[in-house]
Amino acid sequence: MEFSISYLSFYVIEIDQQKDQRTYSHYQTLDEATFDNSALSQFLEGELKRVVKRKAQSHPNHAQAPTKLGEFVTEGSHPLESNPNYALFQRALHAQTSADFKKESEAFVETYVQTSAVRGGVFLVCQAKPKKYFDDLFLFLLKCDFQDDVAVLSDANTLVKKVERAITTKNMKSIQYPYMIEEGMLEYNKVKIHQSSHARYFEDFLPFVTYGDPMPEVIKSQVQTMVQDHVNETFSSESSERQEMEERLESWSASETRELQEQLNHHQVVEATAAITAHIPDSKTTIKLGEVVVKFPLDAYGDNVHLAKFNDRYVLVVDAEQVTFDKNASPIEFLKPDHLEAVIQRMQAGDE
Incomplete structure (x- = not known):
C-alpha cells in the first residue's frame, strides 16, 4: 500500500x-x-x-x-x-x-x-x-x-x-x-x-x-484461575489441604521453571486446554523430560500427545502419520520402528 x-x-x-x-x-x-x-x-x-x-x-x-x-x-x-x-x-x-x-x-x-x-x-x-x-x-x-x-x-x-x-x-x-x-x-x-x-x-x-500482556502471561493467568477453581471446589475453605494447595499454586506462579504438580486428572486437563485454545487457537507449550525438549500445540494434548507414568518414570507418547528430521543426519532416520508393546516390554526389562 x-x-x-x-x-x-x-x-x-x-x-x-x-x-x-x-x-x-x-x-x-x-x-x-x-x-x-x-x-x-x-x-x-x-x-x-x-x-x-x-x-x-x-x-x-x-x-x-x-x-x-x-x-x-x-x-x-x-x-x-x-x-x-x-x-x-x-x-x-x-x-x-x-x-x-x-x-x-x-x-x-x-x-x-x-x-x-x-x-x-x-x-x-x-x-x-x-x-x-x-x-x-x-x-x-x-x-x-x-x-x-x-x-x-x-x-x-x-x-x-x-x-x-x-x-x-x-x-x-x-x-x-x-x-x-x-x-x-x-x-x-x-x-x-x-x-x-x-x-x-x-x-x-x-x-x-x-x-496487552504477552501471550505466555495470559495463558499462565488462565491456568492459575482454572486450578484455583478446582481447589475451591475440592477442598473446604478451612482445610489444611486447601492451604497447602494454595501455597503450592502461589509458588508455581512465581517460579520461572515449574515441575509437574500431579493434581488434575487427564479429563480435567483436556477440558482446561480446550478452554484455553478456544480463545487462543495457536497456543503452544514446551515440555522437558530429562534432557529431551518437546514443543507442541496445546490442543494436541489428549489427542496426539499423551503424558503418562511407567515404573515411577514419566513417559511422553506422541503419535503421528509421518516422522521428519532436521538437517542433521542420524541413524534414527533408518529405524524400522517396533510396536509400542515391544517398546514397553523393553523399557520394563531395562528397569529390572
Whole structure:
C-alpha cells in the first residue's frame, strides 16, 4: 500500500548529556506539494508501506516483541475523546492546514523529549492517505536516531570524512494510527508501535495507552484461575489441604521453571486446554523430560500427545502419520520402528 503525504513536520532533537538538557528544533512543516519535491520524499520512499505491513498482536508472544498494539485507556463509560492521547491523535489526524498540523505535531515532540531514555535524532510526524482504494487518513510518528561512526569517501589524502548527525531508516521507530486490521478495516481505539530497542521510551511518552500482556502471561493467568477453581471446589475453605494447595499454586506462579504438580486428572486437563485454545487457537507449550525438549500445540494434548507414568518414570507418547528430521543426519532416520508393546516390554526389562 503506497501513501501520499498530506503534511509532514520535521523536528531535530538534541541531547546534551553533560548539562542534562533536551531540546528540539522545528525545521519545516511540509504540505503535499513541497514534500513531493523534497529530498525527504526519496528518504522515506516505501517506509510507510513497511510500517503498515508489520504484523502486530494485542498479546505478543513475548514481552520484548518489537511491534505491539496499544489501546487508548478510558474509565467507566467515558468516551474515547476523554483520553488525552486519543484526542491529540485525532486533532493531528484531521488537521487541515500546515499551521494546525505543526501545532499538534509539536505537542507530540514536546512530550517525547521528556521520556527518560530519549535519544537525539530526527522526529517526524506525518499525515498521509493511501494512493488507492480508500481515502482514510493515517498518522505516522517516525523517529530516526543519530548514527555514530558514519563516514563517506573523501579524497586520496583524507580517505574518509566523518558525517555528523547522520540518520538512516534502519531501526527506525514508528507509531501508526489508526491500526489497520486489513485494507479498509480500521480500529481508531488502537495504535501500532514498533521499536527494536530494548528501551521502551518510544511507547513511554503515551501514558494513556495500555498494552496487552504477552501471550505466555495470559495463558499462565488462565491456568492459575482454572486450578484455583478446582481447589475451591475440592477442598473446604478451612482445610489444611486447601492451604497447602494454595501455597503450592502461589509458588508455581512465581517460579520461572515449574515441575509437574500431579493434581488434575487427564479429563480435567483436556477440558482446561480446550478452554484455553478456544480463545487462543495457536497456543503452544514446551515440555522437558530429562534432557529431551518437546514443543507442541496445546490442543494436541489428549489427542496426539499423551503424558503418562511407567515404573515411577514419566513417559511422553506422541503419535503421528509421518516422522521428519532436521538437517542433521542420524541413524534414527533408518529405524524400522517396533510396536509400542515391544517398546514397553523393553523399557520394563531395562528397569529390572
